[in-house]
Amino acid sequence: MTALSRTPLYDVHVKAGARIVPFAGYEMPVQYKGVMEEHETVRTAVGLFDVSHMGEVEITGPNALAAVQKLVTNDAGAIVDGQAMYTGLLNDRGGFVDDLVVYRFSATRFFICVNASNRVKDFTWMKERTGATAQVTDLSDGFAQIAVQGPKAATLVQRLTKVELAPVKNYHFALGSVAGVDNVIISRTGYTGEDGFELYAPGAKGAALWEALMDKGADLGVKPIGLGARDTLRLEMKYALYGNDIDDDHTPLEAGLGWIVKLQKGDFIGRDVLLRQKEQGVTRKLVGLEVEDGRIARHGYKVVDASGAVTGEVTSGTQSPSLKKAIAMAYVPTAVSAVGSQVLVDIRGKPAPARVVKTPFLDKGKKG
Numbered sequence: 001m002t003a004l005s006r007t008p009l010y011d012v013h014v015k016a017g018a019r020i021v022p023f024a025g026y027e028m029p030v031q032y033k034g035v036m037e038e039h040e041t042v043r044t045a046v047g048l049f050d051v052s053h054m055g056e057v058e059i060t061g062p063n064a065l066a067a068v069q070k071l072v073t074n075d076a077g078a079i080v081d082g083q084a085m086y087t088g089l090l091n092d093r094g095g096f097v098d099d100l101v102v103y104r105f106s107a108t109r110f111f112i113c114v115n116a117s118n119r120v121k122d123f124t125w126m127k128e129r130t131g132a133t134a135q136v137t138d139l140s141d142g143f144a145q146i147a148v149q150g151p152k153a154a155t156l157v158q159r160l161t162k163v164e165l166a167p168v169k170n171y172h173f174a175l176g177s178v179a180g181v182d183n184v185i186i187s188r189t190g191y192t193g194e195d196g197f198e199l200y201a202p203g204a205k206g207a208a209l210w211e212a213l214m215d216k217g218a219d220l221g222v223k224p225i226g227l228g229a230r231d232t233l234r235l236e237m238k239y240a241l242y243g244n245d246i247d248d249d250h251t252p253l254e255a256g257l258g259w260i261v262k263l264q265k266g267d268f269i270g271r272d273v274l275l276r277q278k279e280q281g282v283t284r285k286l287v288g289l290e291v292e293d294g295r296i297a298r299h300g301y302k303v304v305d306a307s308g309a310v311t312g313e314v315t316s317g318t319q320s321p322s323l324k325k326a327i328a329m330a331y332v333p334t335a336v337s338a339v340g341s342q343v344l345v346d347i348r349g350k351p352a353p354a355r356v357v358k359t360p361f362l363d364k365g366k367k368g
Contacts, residue, residue: 007052008206024116031226038229045221046150055119067134090270144206149196179212193237238359288359291326
């Protein structure tokens with residue numbers, strides 16, 4: 001059995017009384033005081049997440065832009081220095097190798113955040129398919145990453161940096177010192193639907209940065225937040241989770257992520273498949289469901305028709321702490337994918353009526 005890794009913040013979590021669980025090859029905090037309380041903290045105040053398990057890859061060199069354009073679905077040529085973009089890294093069948101955030105420092109330097117479970121796979125994929133075009137470097141072990149999320153997040157981070165944060169708009173970033181820690185990437189991004197920042201800091205400085213944020217945010221109600229609330233927060237926004245909602249067998253067009261696909265930018269891996277799919281139409285779509293009898297539809301539960309035949313599958317599901325409703329994401333046939341359509345979910349052998357609803361489930365607008 002492979003030993004689990006620990007982030008630079010592991011001791012901080014233990015000290016705070018976190019319940020530690022295995023996740024993506026790491027020992028990670030799933031909760032501290034409870035998922036419901038932590039979820040509410042992020043929706044109303046400010047919470048800290050340890051996301052240091054995520055991976056970081058840098059692509060550099062005179063042809064870095066061309067290399068990135070070949071790898072990803074979105075258009076790295078359409079963003080400016082200091083801007084980030086959400087995008088897909090696809091296989092030759094148009095399915096997701098991973099979903100990524102790409103940061104543009106310049107046309108010759110791109111910094112890419114990848115999912116924790118895909119760190120090695122993504123780096124290998126990028127390096128093999130870039131070849132000698134550009135330099136691909138795995139920087140994952142050098143960073144601690146802290147997500148500061150919630151309506152009071154900007155107030156908290158601003159207390160600890162001289163960088164003026166107001167001009168740093170959503171999906172933009174700045175470099176600066178935070179709480180005396182130099183060379184921090186201050187990125188206005190996140191996975192909660194709330195305003196906030198993701199701070200990429202040198203790994204050895206991660207614990208000190210976390211403690212400073214907790215100290216300076218005490219009057220704002222700052223609390224540490226575990227993986228449990230991270231999942232309920234992202235699900236309320238219908239943010240996809242790799243391995244659940246998107247994977248190597250589903251394309252961005254099927255997942256409702258057509259907006260990250262820029263077919264007009266030129267060739268990229270998987271483009272031919274997406275062109276055909278766009279012309280012919282998709283046969284399945286990822287939709288939001290509200291389970292009408294209140295039961296929870298979990299990952300892997302089947303969507304069925306009136307005869308009991310399997311027509312689709314639930315990818316994520318929970319009891320929404322904000323809405324007090326049972327919500328889920330599922331792939332269903334295109335014919336029943338419109339808002340208002342009725343489907344059935346097989347929950348432990350008993351069909352549960354569910355309705356396709358507008359997403360995001362919680363309408364927070366287009367925030368980080």
